[in-house]
Amino acid sequence: MSVEITGREAEGTKWDLVVIGSGTAGADAAVRAAQLGGLKVLLIEKNRDRLGGTCVNVGCVPTKKLLYIADHYHELSKYLQ
Numbered sequence: 076m077s078v079e080i081t082g083r084e085a086e087g088t089k090w091d092l093v094v095i096g097s098g099t100a101g102a103d104a105a106v107r108a109a110q111l112g113g114l115k116v117l118l119i120e121k122n123r124d125r126l127g128g129t130c131v132n133v134g135c136v137p138t139k140k141l142l143y144i145a146d147h148y149h150e151l152s153k154y155l156q
């Protein structure tokens with residue numbers, strides 16, 4: 076289970092593991108520690124609007140979506156001439 080808490084709330088709790096950054100590495104480490112290790116994990120992300128880091132927001136996912144759209148546009152453009 077995950078819940079979003081404020082910094083002040085986090086201060087008063089004891090954590091088994093603190094992970095900084097919710098990118099591919101941090102999210103994976105936090106989820107695995109919590110699910111497989113049963114640890115109480117605090118995941119800290121400085122950028123509230125970009126949870127998931129580079130891969131989800133500007134890297135792998137958007138890039139592949141752009142390539143997918145460009146590929147389809149290229150195919151369809153053959154029929155538009």
Ligand SMILES: Cc1cc2nc3c(=O)[nH]c(=O)nc-3n(C[C@H](O)[C@H](O)[C@H](O)COP(=O)(O)OP(=O)(O)OC[C@H]3O[C@@H](n4cnc5c(N)ncnc54)[C@H](O)[C@@H]3O)c2cc1C
Nearest residue numbers: 096097098099100101119120121122128129130134135138
């Ligand atoms: C255009 C592009 C395309 C890509 N395509 C692919 C692909 O197809 N396949 C692939 O495997 N990889 C791809 N990558 C690489 C992939 O995005 C990175 O390898 C991956 O995101 C690295 O993850 P990370 O967790 O190390 O860092 P990041 O994803 O950068 O995450 C770091 C996180 O930590 C946070 N943070 C930083 N400092 C602090 C702090 N002091 N306190 C709190 N939070 C903090 C940041 O806000 C960020 O959310 C691509 C990258 C780019 C730029």
